Amino acid sequence: MVPPIQQLFDKADSGSKFKMQKFLRIVGYSVLFSTTTLFILLCVRTLSLDKNVGLQLAHWEKTKNISLAIDHELRDELLDNLKEGIRIPTVSFTEDDINTTALLEFNAFLQKAFPTVYSSKLVRHELVANYSHLFWVEGSDPNLIPYLLLAHIDVVPASESDDWDVPPFSAQEVDGFIYGRGTLDDKSSVMGILQALEFLLRKGYTPRRGFYIGLGHDEEVKGNQGAVSIVNWMKQRGKQLLFVLDEGMLITDSLPIDGPAALIGITEKGSATVKLSVSVPPGHSSMPQRETCIGILASAVSRIEANQMPRLFGYGPELRTFEHLAHKFSFPMNILMSNLWLFSPLIGRVLEKQPHTNSFVRTTTAVTMFNAGIKVNVIPSHAEAVVNMRIHSAHSLKEVLDHIESTVADERVKLELIEGFEPLPVSSTDEKSFGFQIIKKTVLEQFPSVTVAPGVCVGNTDSRHFNDLTSEIYRFIPAWLHSGDFLRIHGNNERISKQNYEELVTLV
Numbered sequence: 001m002v003p004p005i006q007q008l009f010d011k012a013d014s015g016s017k018f019k020m021q022k023f024l025r026i027v028g029y030s031v032l033f034s035t036t037t038l039f040i041l042l043c044v045r046t047l048s049l050d051k052n053v054g055l056q057l058a059h060w061e062k063t064k065n066i067s068l069a070i071d072h073e074l075r076d077e078l079l080d081n082l083k084e085g086i087r088i089p090t091v092s093f094t095e096d097d098i099n100t101t102a103l104l105e106f107n108a109f110l111q112k113a114f115p116t117v118y119s120s121k122l123v124r125h126e127l128v129a130n131y132s133h134l135f136w137v138e139g140s141d142p143n144l145i146p147y148l149l150l151a152h153i154d155v156v157p158a159s160e161s162d163d164w165d166v167p168p169f170s171a172q173e174v175d176g177f178i179y180g181r182g183t184l185d186d187k188s189s190v191m192g193i194l195q196a197l198e199f200l201l202r203k204g205y206t207p208r209r210g211f212y213i214g215l216g217h218d219e220e221v222k223g224n225q226g227a228v229s230i231v232n233w234m235k236q237r238g239k240q241l242l243f244v245l246d247e248g249m250l251i252t253d254s255l256p257i258d259g260p261a262a263l264i265g266i267t268e269k270g271s272a273t274v275k276l277s278v279s280v281p282p283g284h285s286s287m288p289q290r291e292t293c294i295g296i297l298a299s300a301v302s303r304i305e306a307n308q309m310p311r312l313f314g315y316g317p318e319l320r321t322f323e324h325l326a327h328k329f330s331f332p333m334n335i336l337m338s339n340l341w342l343f344s345p346l347i348g349r350v351l352e353k354q355p356h357t358n359s360f361v362r363t364t365t366a367v368t369m370f371n372a373g374i375k376v377n378v379i380p381s382h383a384e385a386v387v388n389m390r391i392h393s394a395h396s397l398k399e400v401l402d403h404i405e406s407t408v409a410d411e412r413v414k415l416e417l418i419e420g421f422e423p424l425p426v427s428s429t430d431e432k433s434f435g436f437q438i439i440k441k442t443v444l445e446q447f448p449s450v451t452v453a454p455g456v457c458v459g460n461t462d463s464r465h466f467n468d469l470t471s472e473i474y475r476f477i478p479a480w481l482h483s484g485d486f487l488r489i490h491g492n493n494e495r496i497s498k499q500n501y502e503e504l505v506t507l508v
């Protein structure tokens with residue numbers, strides 16, 4: 001599916017469109033420097049940017065009507081459960097190598113940890129694809145379209161010999177944090193959702209709007225068993241979803257703005273994995289041809305690296321992130337951010353300088369594999385390399401493949417798309433957007449100092465499989481990530497603070 005923003009980009013004349021926009025910007029700059037009027041206009045626009053519009057939710061949508069006061073006992077219970085969940089090493093190594101022993105253990109653990117969820121008349125539980133779970137929580141009004149909370153049980157590997165302060169599956173407490181693989185990605189979410197439901201059901205909670213909880217077991221290796229089976233289960237039964245909330249983005253205080261921000265992922269970049277291969281007759285190294293297959297392939301790969309795809313900042317939904325955050329930048333950045341129609345090329349040029357911000361600005365190119373040769377004196381007959389591109393919302397898969405083909409421009413290099421998908425559609429964020437607004441209101445209730453803004457996920461989650469069931473997919477967990485913490489996800493010393501986990505449970 002092609003995101004709406006791409007309809008603006010007719011590939012045939014995108015070049016002239018870009019030139020036209022560039023021209024208009026140059027005009028814009030000259031006007032800016034010659035008058036003060038425009039400056040005042042920009043300021044007015046900056047001030048009038050909307051900070052807190054939103055749909056008026058019905059009273060019952062806003063509140064669970066039950067206060068989840070966490071006392072000493074419940075606190076111990078929720079922390080013990082999280083720790084036990086972390087200790088089960090539900091690792092996905094590759095698509096064909098997942099720890100099924102650990103997954104079976106996790107199935108049994110969930111039943112033990114959340115007895116009310118498993119015994120309540122309101123909840124129906126399905127085991128999907130042996131290790132994934134789908135819970136249905138019945139609402140009192142069957143006419144309301146349900147939503148889905150999504151999380152995943154599996155984690156990426158972490159070896160004991162890695163540079164962790166504590167063993168990665170020990171769930172040890174250090175200075176108010178619980179350390180362990182999965183504390184952020186994504187067992188806090190798995191455990192937090194079920195823990196909140198467990199506590200609420202014990203207090204007699206009945207939701208008005210029914211909802212599903214989906215727990216995939218192979219997200220880290222693409223979700224083709226778990227999430228896809230959950231989707232098929234729903235499709236076979238003709239289900240539709242109001243919105244999906246999955247992991248993806250978090251709350252961070254490391255943006256250059258006043259105060260922390262909760263970024264709600266409204267789309268994900270697409271992806272293209274392309275294999276390049278060259279085959280020639282084998283030969284002895286004493287009588288080489290002028291070019292070997294290694295040389296041919298190396299030069300193709302080097303052309304691909306030298307010809308990055310163009311910067312597209314301002315042409316995709318990343319624009320909305322900056323618009324939402326604009327009023328939190330200090331002067332004069334707030335003026336630049338509130339007037340991206342004029343300044344996006346300037347800001348784009350700054351963002352592309354660092355790899356982590358460059359990924360928001362363009363379709364990225366990463367050469368991930370290069371293999372050839374078996375012996376020091378044999379000219380190999382075959383060489384192959386793999387390039388992984390992450391596709392910006394304003395590009396399509398086809399444009400990316402065309403770009404690679406025209407950049408390589410060598411018939412001896414065979415190109416093969418191993419796997420690819422379009423950037424995900426962009427979910428709505430306007431005042432009528434039920435999913436976005438209810439997430440925003442919930443976050444603001446718990447964390448009043450946070451600014452909520454839409455964001456773009458540069459990685460992918462299980463939620464991408466749910467495209468046919470809803471057009472509204474949001475990717476967010478209310479976990480705090482402080483500066484430097486980004487490296488902990490899939491890295492060493494992944495951790496969550498005890499307080500943050502408790503907040504996460506009460507917020508659900």
Ligand SMILES: *[C@@H]1O[C@H](CO)[C@@H](O)[C@H](O)[C@H]1NC(C)=O
Nearest residue numbers: 060063064065066206207208
């Ligand atoms: C929620 O609470 C309000 C008062 O606090 C009450 O009037 C209303 O009936 C409650 N609704 C439900 C669904 O329990």
Ligand SMILES: *[C@@H]1O[C@H](CO)[C@@H](O)[C@H](O)[C@H]1NC(C)=O
Nearest residue numbers: 088089091099101102103105
């Ligand atoms: C798989 O999980 C079990 C525990 O359920 C654990 O004992 C075993 O070491 C794990 N295997 C690997 C390869 O991590």
Ligand SMILES: *[C@@H]1O[C@H](CO)[C@@H](O)[C@H](O)[C@H]1NC(C)=O
Nearest residue numbers: 100128129130131225226229
């Ligand atoms: C589920 O388990 C059964 C029996 O062990 C096995 O035959 C089947 O392939 C499994 N399915 C998946 C999706 O793993």
Ligand SMILES: [Zn+2]
Nearest residue numbers: 185186219247
């Ligand atoms: Zn994850």
